[in-house]
Amino acid sequence: MSKNFxxxxxxxxxxxxxxxxxxxxxxxxxxxxxxGVSMYIFMNSFMNGVNSAQDSLAFSTLxxxxxxxxxxxxxxxxxxxxxxxxxxxxxxxNKKAIQYTEGIKNTSQIISILEKRPEVTGIAPQLNFSVxxxxxxxxxxxxxxxxxxxxxxxxxxxxxKVVSGEWEDLSFQKTGIVLGKVLxxxxxxxIDDPVNVLTSDGNSRNFTVVGTVETSVRAADxxxxxxxxxxxxxxxxxxxxxxxxxxINIRDRNATEAFIREIDAAIPYQTESWQTANQxxxxxxxxxxxxxxxxxxxxxxxxxxxxxNIMNMTINEKIKEIAILKAMGFSGKDVRxxxxxxxxxxGIIGGLTGLLLGFGISSLVHRIxxxxxxxxxxxxxxxxxxxxxxxxxxxVTTILAGYLxxxxxxxxxxxxxxxx
Amino acid sequence: xxxxxxxxxxxxxxxxxYFYDPQTxxxxxxxxxxxxxxxxxxxxxxxxxxxxxxxxxxSTMDTDYEGSLAINGKQLTGANQNQLAAFRxxxxxxxxxxxxxxxxxxxxxxxxxxxxxxxxxxxxxVEQKAYDSLKLLDLPDQAMKKTSKLSGGQxxxxxxxxxxxxxxxxxxxxxxxxxxxxxxxxAVQEIFHNLTREFGQTIICVTHDPDFAENTxxxxxxxxxxxxS
Numbered sequence: 001m002s003k004n005f006x007x008x009x010x011x012x013x014x015x016x017x018x019x020x021x022x023x024x025x026x027x028x029x030x031x032x033x034x035x036g037v038s039m040y041i042f043m044n045s046f047m048n049g050v051n052s053a054q055d056s057l058a059f060s061t062l063x064x065x066x067x068x069x070x071x072x073x074x075x076x077x078x079x080x081x082x083x084x085x086x087x088x089x090x091x092x093x094n095k096k097a098i099q100y101t102e103g104i105k106n107t108s109q110i111i112s113i114l115e116k117r118p119e120v121t122g123i124a125p126q127l128n129f130s131v132x133x134x135x136x137x138x139x140x141x142x143x144x145x146x147x148x149x150x151x152x153x154x155x156x157x158x159x160x161k162v163v164s165g166e167w168e169d170l171s172f173q174k175t176g177i178v179l180g181k182v183l184x185x186x187x188x189x190x191i192d193d194p195v196n197v198l199t200s201d202g203n204s205r206n207f208t209v210v211g212t213v214e215t216s217v218r219a220a221d222x223x224x225x226x227x228x229x230x231x232x233x234x235x236x237x238x239x240x241x242x243x244x245x246x247x248i249n250i251r252d253r254n255a256t257e258a259f260i261r262e263i264d265a266a267i268p269y270q271t272e273s274w275q276t277a278n279q280x281x282x283x284x285x286x287x288x289x290x291x292x293x294x295x296x297x298x299x300x301x302x303x304x305x306x307x308x309n310i311m312n313m314t315i316n317e318k319i320k321e322i323a324i325l326k327a328m329g330f331s332g333k334d335v336r337x338x339x340x341x342x343x344x345x346x347g348i349i350g351g352l353t354g355l356l357l358g359f360g361i362s363s364l365v366h367r368i369x370x371x372x373x374x375x376x377x378x379x380x381x382x383x384x385x386x387x388x389x390x391x392x393x394x395x396v397t398t399i400l401a402g403y404l405x406x407x408x409x410x411x412x413x414x415x416x417x418x419x420x
Numbered sequence: 421x422x423x424x425x426x427x428x429x430x431x432x433x434x435x436x437x438y439f440y441d442p443q444t445x446x447x448x449x450x451x452x453x454x455x456x457x458x459x460x461x462x463x464x465x466x467x468x469x470x471x472x473x474x475x476x477x478x479s480t481m482d483t484d485y486e487g488s489l490a491i492n493g494k495q496l497t498g499a500n501q502n503q504l505a506a507f508r509x510x511x512x513x514x515x516x517x518x519x520x521x522x523x524x525x526x527x528x529x530x531x532x533x534x535x536x537x538x539x540x541x542x543x544x545x546v547e548q549k550a551y552d553s554l555k556l557l558d559l560p561d562q563a564m565k566k567t568s569k570l571s572g573g574q575x576x577x578x579x580x581x582x583x584x585x586x587x588x589x590x591x592x593x594x595x596x597x598x599x600x601x602x603x604x605x606x607a608v609q610e611i612f613h614n615l616t617r618e619f620g621q622t623i624i625c626v627t628h629d630p631d632f633a634e635n636t637x638x639x640x641x642x643x644x645x646x647x648x649s
Contacts, residue, residue, distance in 0.1 A: 009543075010536035013529075014522075021524035324520040327481060328534045328582075329509020331502045415482045418516060418594075419472060 011334055014325075015341040018314065026346065029310045032303030033350020033394045034357055040296035040390040041358025046365065047292040048386070049379030051285040055253075057216055058278055060156050063124065063247030064256055066277065067110060069103055070270045103127075104269055107243045113266050119250045119259060124151035125243040127232040133179075133225065134196040135187040142183060142223035144197065146232020146243075155249050158213065158226070165191045165211025170228050177207035180221035181214040197225075197235065205235050300393055304401040307346060311339060311405035322409050323417035336410035343402020347395035354394055355387060428493070429590055429622040430455040430478065435487035437473060447473045448485070449645040457589070458620045460612060462633040465642035472594060474642065475626045479512060479592050480504045492589055509538050513583030517595035519575040523568035527554065527578045530567055535585045546585075553581040557611065573604035580611060591615065593625035597632055609635050 019026045083090045104110060107125050114120050127146035132139055145152075149171040153159040159167040163181060170176050177195060179187070189195055189209050198204045207227065214221055233242055250259050256273035264271060275282050315322070322335055359382075366380040437448040447470045455461050465471040476482040477489065480496055483504070488497045491511060496504065513534075521530045531550040535541060541549065554563050557577040562570055567578055576596070583591050591612075597605035609632060615621045616637070625636070633639045641648040 010533070010539075013536070014533075017522075017524055017529075320520055321522050324514075324516075324522070325533075326505065327479070327508065327514050327520075329505050329507075329537055331505040333502070334537070415476045418481075418520070419476065 008337075011338045012341060015338045015345065018318070018338070019342055019345060022314075025310055025314070029307050029346045030350045030353065032306040033300075033347060033398055034354040036296065036300035036303040036397065037351050037354025037390045037394040038356075038358035038361055039299045040393060041355065041386055042361045042365070043292040043296045044289075044386040044390075045358075045362045045380045045382050046378070047285075047288045048381035048383055049366075050288060052381050053375065053379040054281060054285065058274065058281055059249075059253075060158075060161075060215055061217070061220065062274055062277065063122075063155055064250050064253045064274050065248040065260060066272045066274075067104065067246040067248065067267060067269050068244065068272070069101060103238070103242055103244045104246065105239065105242055107241045107246065110246060110267055110269070114246070114248060114263065117259075117263065119252070119255070120248055121251055122151065122155045122249040124148055124155045124247045125229060126152075126245045126247060127229055127236065127238070127242065128244050129232075129236060130200060132198040133183065133187060134198060135189050135193070138187055140183065140186055140223075142180075142225060144232060145224065145226050146229040146236075147226055148229055152226070155247055161213050161215050162211045163214045165209070167211060167213075169210040170226065173208070173210055174228055174231050175205075175207050176210035176228065178211040178213050178226040179209055180224045181212045182218065182222035183225065184209065184212045186222065195225075199235060201237070203235050203237065205231075207231075296390075297393070300397045303350075303394075304397040307343065307398055307401040308405065311343060311402050312408075314342075315339065315405050315409045319412060319417055322412050323414035326412065326414040327418065332410035335412070336406045339406035339409050340399065340402055343398045343406070344395070346402075347398030350398065351391040351394035355391060358387075358390065427456050428454050429457045429459070429491065430624070431490045432478065433488045435474070435477060435485060435489070437470075437477060437482075437485040447645050448477070450487075451642075451645075451647055452487075453640065453647065455590075455622060455624060457622055458616050460616045460623045460637040461625070462636040462639045463624065463626045463642060464628070464630075464633050464639055465648075469642040470645040471626045471642045475592060475594055475624065478624060479514065480508055509534060510586055511589050513586070513588040513591040515576070515580050515583050515591065515593040515596040517598040519567075519572075519579040521567040521575055521578055521582070523566065525567065526564050527559065527567050527570065527574075527581075528563040530578055531581045531585055534582060538586050550581070550585055553584050554578070556584075557581050573600055573607070576600055576604065576608065577611075580608065584615070587619075588621070590622045590624065593623065593627075595627055596625055597627070597629060605629070605632070 079090060079092060111123055111125065114123055125148050128143060130141065130143050132141050147170075149168065153167060162178065165178065167178065170178060177197075179189070179195070184190070187195060191209055191211070193209050195207050195209060196204060197207060213226070229243070230240075233240060250256065253274065256275060260271045260273055325335060326332070362380045362382070365378050368378045369376070370378045431454045433452050435448055435451045436446065439445045439447050451474065463471045463474065473482070477485050480489070480491075483501070488495065490496060491507075494507075496507065499507070522533070525533075528547065528550055531553060532546050535546040535549065536543065551560065551563060554560055557580060559574060559577055559581065562574055562578070567575055570578065576599070580596075597608050600608065612623050612625070613635070616623055625632070627633055
């Protein structure tokens with residue numbers, strides 16, 4: 001034990017003298033790793049930022065899971081059941097589809113089922129339908145979202161996006177309406193002005209503007225309005241428990257699949273996760289992750305080649321010293337350890353400085369102004385796993401790059417070198 | 421370990437060695453001899469006579485030979501590289517024509533290396549011992565200098581101090597004075613003599629220098645892979 005320890009300590013001493021003797025060479029090797037690791041951290045933090053900004057954009061109007069009633073799912077065709085034989089000639093005139101059910105009639109029952117699940121963090125029932133907005137002689141089409149005022153705010157933070165008026169006014173002012181900012185401009189109405197709403201069934205009703213809202217989606221701002229869900233039911237002529245969609249947020253938004261599998265049996269309606277509804281989002285964030293990974297690993301690979309080169313050079317330079325170490329009784333393993341240790345030290349120092357530099361670069365970039373689509377600055381999101389992996393990759397690359405030269409050093413035949 | 425003749429430090433029997441590159445060539449053609457403890461032996465011969473090749477077989481670094489080699493009664497033929505490295509560390513000291521010191525290390529660190537590797541003494545004791553051997557070689561002032569800053573004669577003496585640090589039973593030299601002027605060469609010979617007389621260490625040196633050979637206890641002359649005398 002003690003002998004082994006002393007061997008390690010003399011090997012370590014030789015390694016550290018090698019590293020400090022040509023300090024600039026060591027610094028260059030370390031910097032290679034530093035840049036690789038810091039770029040890994042920066043790229044991943046930036047991509048995380050972009051992804052989460054994209055997601056929060058999507059989740060400003062969309063829950064993690066949506067429950068809705070799709071009436072096109074029933075393939076039942078009575079004509080085919082009655083006339084199943086191939087020899088029967090079937091003549092149907094003026095065939096029409098009948099709409100059996102529309103929307104969710106028993107919302108409170110569904111909500112009580114959902115509320116019992118521990119992973120559910122918020123539920124917002126909605127009644128969405130298209131209407132004409134009329135003000136004076138202007139007539140614009142758009143959609144109305146009848147919402148549970150409190151639930152909508154909890155899920156989507158819509159209250160923060162109200163730019164004039166008060167979101168909460170919707171809850172007690174049954175004739176109140178919150179318009180998208182652009183829509184309000186087009187109708188040239190302001191707070192307390194009247195707006196007439198005309199549904200596709202021909203029902204008409206006057207609302208008073210209590211607020212305008214600005215989201216990061218301009219198309220929505222130009223066509224969408226919010227009213228209390230009770231008023232929405234009234235104007236649509238539906239019962240007090242009717243909704244078209246129930247938006248659900250769960251604790252881990254990436255775990256929607258398992259959640260849907262569990263609730264599917266208990267709920268007699270269709271369920272859809274945000275991933276299914278927004279596959280382009282999922283694909284984009286996956287692609288960004290791949291790019292971040294590819295760029296940072298390429299940098300680490302280049303750093304690895306740099307280290308390989310420097311180690312090879314060092315070993316060629318010190319080939320006589322290695323031979324003499326072996327003549328004096330250092331084994332091949334000792335020699336290999338001496339050089340692997342150098343690689344490891346380069347990896348550790350490079351990894352740690354890369355960690356700091358990566359954090360520094362990221363926080364600088366996070367301050368760069370970027371005022372498009374609801375951003376203030378370039379988005380950065382730190383994840384501890386990125387920092388851990390960056391250091392692990394940095395050290396692994398260095399050790400791999402150091403391994404081949406070290407093995408070469410361990411195989412040097414002292415006789416060949418000393419005899420010349 | 422030393423159950424055989426206690427006086428024999430090294431013994432070779434029927435040593436044969438080939439070079440294979442560029443073509444197969446028998447360098448040593450069956451050599452046998454014994455070296456006694458405390459003997460100062462020189463091996464002389466023309467270039468290509470096989471004397472250096474013989475020394476590297478004796479040093480245990482070259483293992484590609486036929487025949488047998490025993491040092492201090494221990495059979496070394498057939499031992500693996502790691503065992504041989506450990507054996508060299510403890511029992512053999514080397515002095516080469518070129519000093520082969522580690523240039524980035526101080527003289528003291530260079531001398532300490534083999535003892536640190538052996539690990540029998542604490543670093544403090546090793547340092548004291550290394551300092552003592554530098555003193556023995558008249559170099560105490562140079563202990564803290566990088567060896568690249570020393571003169572050729574000083575470097576060679578540091579190399580000798582390094583060879584002595586583990587009190588090896590055999591010191592092997594390959595032209596140890598080949599790169600030195602006559603004054604320094606004289607000094608090295610003097611040191612070697614003292615080592616055999618005062619410390620009973622065995623010394624085997626390959627040399628070109630007839631004066632050096634003259635000064636040794638016994639000279640083996642080699643020609644064409646065989647011992648002449």
